[in-house]
Amino acid sequence: MNSHCKGEMPIDTENDIVMARKYVREAAVALGFGVTDVTRIVTATSELTRNIYVYAGSGIIRWHTINGNADGLELIFEDHGPGIADVSLALKPGYTTSKGLGMGLPGSKRLMDEMEVLSEIGKGTTIRIRKWLKR
Amino acid sequence: MVNGNISVIKIRDILLVTVPSDPDDGTISELQEQVLSSMERHSAKGLILDISTVETIDSFFARTVSETVKMVSLMGGLTVLSGMRASVAITTTQLGLSLDKTLTALDVDRAMELLSDALNRSEGRT
Numbered sequence: 363m364n365s366h367c368k369g370e371m372p373i374d375t376e377n378d379i380v381m382a383r384k385y386v387r388e389a390a391v392a393l394g395f396g397v398t399d400v401t402r403i404v405t406a407t408s409e410l411t412r413n414i415y416v417y418a419g420s421g422i423i424r425w426h427t428i429n430g431n432a433d434g435l436e437l438i439f440e441d442h443g444p445g446i447a448d449v450s451l452a453l454k455p456g457y458t459t460s461k462g463l464g465m466g467l468p469g470s471k472r473l474m475d476e477m478e479v480l481s482e483i484g485k486g487t488t489i490r491i492r493k494w495l496k497r
Numbered sequence: 498m499v500n501g502n503i504s505v506i507k508i509r510d511i512l513l514v515t516v517p518s519d520p521d522d523g524t525i526s527e528l529q530e531q532v533l534s535s536m537e538r539h540s541a542k543g544l545i546l547d548i549s550t551v552e553t554i555d556s557f558f559a560r561t562v563s564e565t566v567k568m569v570s571l572m573g574g575l576t577v578l579s580g581m582r583a584s585v586a587i588t589t590t591q592l593g594l595s596l597d598k599t600l601t602a603l604d605v606d607r608a609m610e611l612l613s614d615a616l617n618r619s620e621g622r623t
Binding site: 404 | 521552555557584
């Protein structure tokens with residue numbers, strides 16, 4: 363299977379978190395991920411789009427399939443919010459600057475195969491996550 | 498609001514609440530309020546939160562559920578979370594969410610059994 367899909371949507375409202383979950387679920391299912399991996403990907407999407415909504419107010423999510431030696435799905439979460447002061451601290455379970463559980467970033471990392479966080483204070487944050495199709 | 502309909506059904510002393518399949522944050526918060534006011538209105542002793550149609554539980558959802566369990570307990574009620582899908586159980590645990598002190602059951606049937614037993618015991622019957 364060499365299916366390809368890509369898409370993007372802005373995150374501006376709380377309901378956009380629900381819509382992002384819906385679109386990403388459709389993309390992951392279409393790509394052939396099993397139900398547990400679909401749930402992992404959608405849950406990470408929910409955490410990271412909520413982070414955009416809570417911390418930056420607005421941003422954008424993009425997703426596309428990766429076709430190569432292994433096929434996978436990459437998702438990019440981008441905002442121009444306040445940025446993360448200490449990325450390694452933000453990746454520690456239980457650390458939060460809001461009223462959250464501090465599970466969003468470290469948890470999403472555990473659910474995915476790869477995660478990269480780029481952040482600059484005052485400029486914004488870009489997070490890339492990837493999940494590979496196992497076959 | 499997506500999937501905004503929250504159904505609360507009273508069976509004897511127990512409230513059965515079916516959580517919509519993909520609720521937004523507002524719906525989850527509303528569910529908490531509706532559950533608590535129903536507990537009060539019906540003088541219910543137990544609550545079953547059925548999540549069998551729920552496909553994703555993220556940290557906000559889990560936090561609201563465990564909060565609700567605590568609040569219901571403050572009102573003298575006992576909560577059973579029922580019907581968690583296998584994929585959701587795997588994901589919730591790996592995400593690092595804790596629903597430690599929550600009673601759980603595979604489906605509503607078993608949740609009813611668990612609650613009736615617990616309520617009978619607390620009333621001194623066997």
